[in-house]
Amino acid sequence: MTAKPFVKWAGGKRKLLKEISSLFSDNIKTKKVTYIEPFVGGGSVLFWLLSCNQKISKIIINDINSDLMNVYRVIADQPEELISVLEIFQLEYHAFRDNPEGRKNYYYTKRSSFNLRDQQQIIHAAIFVFLNRTCFNGLYRVNKKNEFNVPIGSYKTPLICDKDNIIAVSKLLKNVIILNGDYYETLKYIDQHENCFFYLDPPYKPLSKTANFNKYSNYIFDDSEQQRLKEFCSLLNEKRISWVLSNSDLKNENQENCFFDDLYKDYNINRVNVNRVINNNSKEKNIKELLITNRLDNKKSLILQN
Known part of the structure; x- marks a missing residue:
């Protein structure tokens, strides 16, 4: 049985696995990699990765939500x-x-x-x-x-x-390092002698002031935190570590809103289509979301530096 997320999680990445995996799957298959996910949430990408028998030597997951990470443990x-x-x-x-x-x-x-x-x-x-x-x-x-x-x-x-599914998930998590804290704590798990790869899926910036944002913890992830996360990504870039970051595309509501375009202007910003339930109504709407990366090769796959 293929393990799948054990909880429903708003903004889960199941619908974007094809787009996300296309950015790094080839490299993770061919190189020994330490995989780090600082905002694991429901773990759609994590369980896809674990179920594919990818060539990963170490996996570290983290989330600020202590109740959620207790379930993982x-x-x-x-x-x-x-x-x-x-x-x-x-x-x-x-x-x-x-x-x-x-x-x-x-x-x-x-x-x-x-x-x-x-x-x-x-x-x-x-x-x-x-x-x-x-x-x-x-x-x-x-x-x-x-x-x-x-x-x-x-x-x-x-x-x-x-x-x-609980049994299947348990088997896959046996050798995973499970953390509960600020995402900057994951930096200590970077192995300078091995390729590292980060996938970052932070709380999304609301599309508008009236958007009904689902709070995953009492930790407020506001614009200053989005800026702090960008600094974290730049630090990874300085260390020559590849990463993919997902977030909302504010241009869904306002074409003039360049918050993320300006914030990540030095990186590769990809806009992808996904169906999401908006404002808690039962109907899905096709919108765009962002997948931002720091390095790409000609095949649109991340280059994991030695």
């Missing part, structure tokens, strides 16, 4: 224990299929328990997965107090315990 180290708890949650939740009020009480009790963050790691990870599978549209959003505040969804019998 639990799946890597204690998959069977997590499955046991999720199976119980699934049986209990499905038992309320014809009892909407009982189902709502069950969901909101679990949500309140999650926000206390006083459970054992396995239980907390299980509640995270439960909420992700049963909340509205699989969103992950927190308020300024870092409280998960997404309402219950309308799924009748959601798959809460995907046992086969």
Whole structure:
């Protein structure tokens, strides 16, 4: 079985895997590489990479969301224990299929328990997965107090315990270094004696002031953070390390908005088409997103420097 992301994640890269992988897959297949992903999120690119048996000697993933990274660690180290708890949650939740009020009480009790963050790691990870599978549209959003505040969804019998995928993911994560902190911490894992490659998928800059941005943590990723990330990319470039960065294309809303064009004017900016659900309505809209790279060869694949 091919492992896939174990959570739904807004802005996931499943729909852009072809475009993203075309920028670095050939080089990763032919060279020993340390792969580093500082904003792993749901891990679409990570699991594609792991499932392809690419020639990667070391993988480091990181995210500022401690609740999410706890799930990664639990799946890597204690998959069977997590499955046991999720199976119980699934049986209990499905038992309320014809009892909407009982189902709502069950969901909101679990949500309140999650926000206390006083459970054992396995239980907390299980509640995270439960909420992700049963909340509205699989969103992950927190308020300024870092409280998960997404309402219950309308799924009748959601798959809460995907046992086969958890086992598959666990096997792939066994040798992955899992971090939880500021993305600058990943710099210490750069191996000067080996090729390194970074894929960066930060919180996207909202397309407009009224855009409904889904907060993945209580950490605010504003314009100053976008600037700080660009400085991080320039530092990697100085170290002759290849990278790909994804972000929103602000020109979807305003052709005169050159924020990213100006910020990354020294690099290669690619605009790609993708269907996204905008503003939480159920209809997808075809928009453009950015894939920015620091070096390209004639075949449009990244050159990993020695």
